[in-house]
Structure formats: structure tokens, C-alpha cells
Amino acid sequence: MTAFITGTGMSVPEGVVTNEEIAERLGLSAEQIFKSSGIRRRRWAAPGTTTSSLGAAALRFALEDAGISAADVDYLLFGTMTPDRFIPGSASAVQKQSGLGEIPCLDIRATCCNALYGLQLARALVESGAAKNVVVCLAEIQSAWLDLSAASGTISMLFGDGAAALVVSSEKREGALEIIDILLGTDGAYVDDLGIRCPGTEFGTARSHSSEEHSGDYGARMVGQSVILQAARKITAASQKVLERNSLTPDTVRWMVPHQANANLLAQVARSLRFPAEGLVSVLEDFGNTSSASMGIALDTLRRSGRIQTGDYLLLPAFGSGFTWGAGLCRA
Amino acid sequence: MALPKGVTDFLNDSARSAGAEQPQSGDDLFRSGVLDSFALVDFVTVLEEQCDIKVPDSDVNPANFQTIETIERYVESRKG
Numbered sequence: 559m560t561a562f563i564t565g566t567g568m569s570v571p572e573g574v575v576t577n578e579e580i581a582e583r584l585g586l587s588a589e590q591i592f593k594s595s596g597i598r599r600r601r602w603a604a605p606g607t608t609t610s611s612l613g614a615a616a617l618r619f620a621l622e623d624a625g626i627s628a629a630d631v632d633y634l635l636f637g638t639m640t641p642d643r644f645i646p647g648s649a650s651a652v653q654k655q656s657g658l659g660e661i662p663c664l665d666i667r668a669t670c671c672n673a674l675y676g677l678q679l680a681r682a683l684v685e686s687g688a689a690k691n692v693v694v695c696l697a698e699i700q701s702a703w704l705d706l707s708a709a710s711g712t713i714s715m716l717f718g719d720g721a722a723a724l725v726v727s728s729e730k731r732e733g734a735l736e737i738i739d740i741l742l743g744t745d746g747a748y749v750d751d752l753g754i755r756c757p758g759t760e761f762g763t764a765r766s767h768s769s770e771e772h773s774g775d776y777g778a779r780m781v782g783q784s785v786i787l788q789a790a791r792k793i794t795a796a797s798q799k800v801l802e803r804n805s806l807t808p809d810t811v812r813w814m815v816p817h818q819a820n821a822n823l824l825a826q827v828a829r830s831l832r833f834p835a836e837g838l839v840s841v842l843e844d845f846g847n848t849s850s851a852s853m854g855i856a857l858d859t860l861r862r863s864g865r866i867q868t869g870d871y872l873l874l875p876a877f878g879s880g881f882t883w884g885a886g887l888c889r890a
Numbered sequence: 891m892a893l894p895k896g897v898t899d900f901l902n903d904s905a906r907s908a909g910a911e912q913p914q915s916g917d918d919l920f921r922s923g924v925l926d927s928f929a930l931v932d933f934v935t936v937l938e939e940q941c942d943i944k945v946p947d948s949d950v951n952p953a954n955f956q957t958i959e960t961i962e963r964y965v966e967s968r969k970g
Contacts, residue, residue: 745947747948782927783927783951783952784951786927786928786931787927787930787931787950787951788947788950790928790931791931791934791947791950792947795947822928823928826928826931826932829932830931830932830935
């Protein structure tokens with residue numbers, strides 16, 4: 559049995575935040591932010607907005623696109639780094655808000671690779687016959703976690719809020735993308751180079767390791783140089799490997815739909831793969847880095863543009879905290 | 891050992907693009923702007939091709955490529 563992406567959807571908050579609005583607080587200029595990231599604006603949710611509500615909105619669009627109803631969904635995979643609550647996972651909240659049946663609902667925590675992990679699991683569920691219609695829902699509200707001071711300027715300038723959803727089904731329909739292959743990898747040696755330490759059992763919780771005394775452990779940490787160096791190498795190698803094992807070369811791929819990390823990094827990867835710039839799909843300028851949701855937002859934007867032709871190959875590379883990385887391959 | 895011409899050409903081109911002086915053997919390539927994180931990724935690819943070595947991902951950090959001297963030592967260690 560083959561698995562297809564039969565529907566996509568996205569949802570972003572209404573609030574547009576331009577570089578000009580945040581640059582001074584971040585100790586940067588608007589142009590510096592753009593030059594170092596490719597980002598001009600991002601969406602930030604109003605206080606009180608939950609990640610699950612943004613995810614549920616994207617899910618509705620994806621179901622509509624796939625031509626199925628909530629009752630047809632038999633598995634939900636929800637990827638986020640910014641859940642509604644510490645426990646339980648936010649998949650339960652998405653299930654309730656979306657009117658899904660009493661189906662299995664699972665949170666995945668593979669950070670910026672959540673879309674790839676979700677697609678790999680969804681594909682396995684569909685191909686094994688365990689499910690017919692799996693929704694991979696991806697959402698982030700990161701604005702609430704950002705430190706808007708100069709000390710964290712180069713981290714906080716990157717992130718936006720948003721959600722995407724992908725319907726993976728056993729039945730092909732017009733505009734569907736066949737999931738051909740997904741390759742994933744992890745190296746836990748870099749666990750401290752990107753992420754948020756607390757709360758957790760390693761460093762502690764609010765009771766044992768107060769946020770007042772250890773504020774740095776409750777905010778985003780990023781060793782930018784390590785992230786860039788490892789991401790550029792790992793994404794390129796994963797992309798080459800997934801193409802090679804399917805007897806393809808970069809020049810046979812029409813679209814690269816990557817995790818939207820940073821425009822300079824994406825350009826670097828495209829250059830390393832000798833991949834033409836016109837096939838690189840980027841929504842960074844308008845939405846920033848929406849982590850889990852970014853690849854889905856880029857894919858939904860591309861699908862709805864009508865530019866994908868039957869037979870086109872799509873390469874989906876990603877890299878995230880962990881470090882974890884990978885590349886997916888689809889065919890229209 | 892001296893670095894192959896293709897490697898020094900890369901560094902000299904990069905210095906020109908950054909408006910920096912042509913790097914000498916003990917100059918800090920990052921402080922002078924000859925290399926940054928993105929340029930280092932391209933540089934390592936050139937180094938692998940020109941010196942016929944494989945640089946493991948775990949070695950791709952600025953400490954191994956800080957100066958022309960450290961790069962020469964690193965290449966020797968990979969060949970050895």
C-alpha cells in the first residue's frame with residue numbers, strides 16, 4: 559500500500575510583527591535582522607491563544623482540502639515544542655476542538671523535524687493498514703517564550719507563530735503527493751546547543767530551580783555557530799542520501815520545501831546540493847521560523863500556488879534541536 | 891605542509907569579498923572576517939576536495955580552522 563499527502567492547510571495569527579517593531583528592543587536594526595535571516599515580518603498570537611486552537615484551525619483547512627470529514631480521521635499526530643500544558647500532550651486538545659472521534663492522538667517532540675517524523679509515522683500507519691486517514695498537525699506559539707531583550711536578540715528575531723496540517727491517506731486524489739521515502743537521524747551530543755532546559759528532571763522545576771535565579775534555563779538557548787555548521791552539513795548529507803537511495807539526483811527534483819530555519823542556511827544547502835534557487839520554497843520573509851509548523855506552511859503555500867506539476871519530485875529537508883535532522887521525498 | 895592552491899585561493903577570495911587583508915599563516919580567520927559560519931561550511935567542502943580528506947561533522951567547528959597554521963595541522967592529522 560502507498561501513502562499520499564492528500565490535503566494540506568495552514569493557519570497563522572492575525573498579528574503581524576515587522577522587524578521595525580522589534581529591532582530596537584532586540585538591539586538590532588531591521589535591516590540586520592533581514593540580512594542575517596531573510597525575515598521581514600512574522601505573526602505573533604494574541605496573549606491567551608493556545609497552540610491547540612491554532613493547530614485545530616489548520617486541521618480544518620487540511621480536511622477540507624483532502625475532501626474528508628473529521629469523522630474520517632482515524633489517527634492524529636500532533637507536533638509542537640510549545641504545548642498548551644506540560645501534561646497531557648496537546649493532541650487531546652486538538653482532538654476535542656476538531657471534533658475528531660475517540661481515536662489515538664499522539665504528541666511528537668522532534669522539534670523542527672516534527673513534520674518529517676509525523677510523515678514517517680503517518681506513512682507507516684497507512685502502509686501497514688493500521689489507519690486510512692492520518693492527520694499530521696503541527697503548531698507553535700513561540701512568541702510567549704521569547705526574551706525580547708538585546709541579550710537574546712539574535713534568537714528572538716527568528717521565531718513566529720503558526721500552524722499547518724497534512725492529511726496522509728491510503729487513497730490517492732487529484733493533487734496528492736506520494737510519500738516515497740523519509741530518512742531521519744539524531745546525534746544527542748548536541749543536546750545543549752539548541753533548546754530550553756527547564757522545567758525537566760535534569761535541571762529542575764520551578765520548585766527546585768527557580769526561574770528567578772536561573773532565568774537562562776527557562777528561555778531559548780542557541781549556539782548559533784554550532785547550529786549553522788551542523789545543520790548545513792547534516793541537511794545536505796541527508797538530502798543526498800535520500801536521493802541516492804531512490805536513484806535520483808538533485809537536478810531531477812523540482813521543489814525543495816525545507817524547514818524554514820534561516821534564509822542564509824537554506825541558500826547554503828541549495829548551493830551545496832547545486833539545487834537551483836528557483837525551486838527553493840521559502841516563506842521566511844513573511845512568517846519567520848515557525849519551527850514544527852514551518853515545513854507544512856511552506857508546503858501548503860506551494861500546493862495552493864498551483865505550481866506543482868504531475869510528476870514533480872519534492873525534497874523536504876529539516877534540522878532541529880536534539881540535534882535531529884532528515885529529508886523526505888515526495889512525488890506529485 | 892603547505893595548503894593546496896585551491897584552498898588558499900578560497901581564503902584569498904573570501905578575504906577580498908569581506909574587504910580584509912590577504913590572510914597570513916597566524917591570522918585569526920574568523921576575527922578578520924575571512925571566514926564565518928556559512929563560509930566555513932563551503933571552506934570545509936573545498937578542503938575535503940583539495941586535500942583528499944574527509945572531515946567528520948564533529949570536527950566542523952571553528953577551533954580546527956582558526957588560522958592557516960591550525961588548518962595545516964588539522965589536514966596533517968587527518969592524513970596521518
